[in-house]
Amino acid sequence: MKYIIIVATIVLLGFFSVGIPIAILPAFVKNNLGYSDVWLGIILGTQSIITLICRHHSGSISDLKGPKVAVTRGLFFGVVSGFVTLGSLFFPGVYGLAIILIGRIILGYSESLLITGALSWGVGLVGPSNAGRVMAWIGMAMYGAIAIAGPLGYFMVQHLGFQGGVYLTIVFPVLAGIIAYFLPAIPPSSKVRIPFYEVIPKIWKHGLGLFFAAMCFAGIAGFSTLYFNQKGWENAHWVMAIFGTAYVFARIFFAQTVDLYGGKKIALIFSGVAILGQFLIWQASEPLVAFLGSGLSGFGYSLVFPAFGVEAVKNMEPQFRGVALGAYVAFFDLALGVTGPLAGFVANHFGYAAVYSFGMISCIISFSIALNLKNLKLNSV
Secondary structure (H helix, E strand, C coil): CHHHHHHHHHHHHHCHHHHHHHHHHHHHHHHHCCCCHHHHHHHHHHHHHHHHHHHHHHHHHHHHHCHHHHHHHHHHHHHHHHHHHHHHHHCCHHHHHHHHHHHHHHHHHHHHHHHHHHHHHHHHHHCHHHHHHHHHHHHHHHHHHHHHHHHHHHHHHHHHCHHHHHHHHHHHHHHHHHHHHHCCCCCCCCCCCCCHHHHHHHHHHHHHHHHHHHHHHHHHHHHHHHHHHHHCCCCCHHHHHHHHHHHHHHHHHHCCHHHHHCHHHHHHHHHHHHHHHHHHHHCCCCHHHHHHHHHHHHHHHHCHHHHHHHHHHHCCCHHHHHHHHHHHHHHHHHHHHHHHHHHHHHHHHHCCHHHHHHHHHHHHHHHHHHHCCCCCCHHHC
């Protein structure tokens, strides 16, 4: 358990480089650079597309050179992304936008290495029988960072401007790298690179379940601030904080249920809760209802990742686990990459509330996929 907590701490600190931009970029892109919702969606989605493209590469590095190498490289490029993003302050209009895009591309590569390596590192340190717990804690660290990033990014922007938030995306990954330096490495598990086309047939159904569930997160992350502004509501920065807090709460108290009851039952229950959460945000007539919907969305989405994921990992031989995890998490990246521009299009034509009806429909599809899964338990392996 000690090693799981340490790896999760590394992810928590490193993932601030992802979470803080989610909190501070929408207002900067729209108000300072003057670009539309569609461009905001492209900016947010670019990182996820790059992360998706790099997942196989990251999994191969984790398998061939060891997950510690993948994690430390990911943290390094997270710091580089922060420095590049700072450059957007010195160039107006299209040049600033281009610099932010470059920073997002680097950050996409960083996230791919960090999360793929951390998952493989955690499983390697504590064994495959604890894969569900590793996924739960790493996911909790990711969304814990996002929860804290909302109010923290807002505070920094209010007192130090946009650059204040970006400074944190540099400092936190450095701290994570210091911790990672002292954590024991595990030896590379493979000398052979398995191609993605051999991995996908074994994990595609689980990946699609994650894909459609993750769309609800993408809508909240990218457009909740603008949704609140359109409604004339205050405290939009608390939407992601509540989402992340509910996510972490579910992971703390219900993570063991995946191993106890199997992925199918947990995916069904928690995707159902996410459906309700998206419905409440869509139909919200006051901010409290939207906050409740955000909390239910975070709580419901929380265990979808490990519920589908433990089944995906069991389909792969241990020496190819890094590539399998990379392929599975790639569906999350694909969801964010697709949802950003698509949600921007929906918002432009139908309003920001429609983004959450779209999220509700995607969660219903995830529920349907879970309904067709075999109910396997991790401890049966």
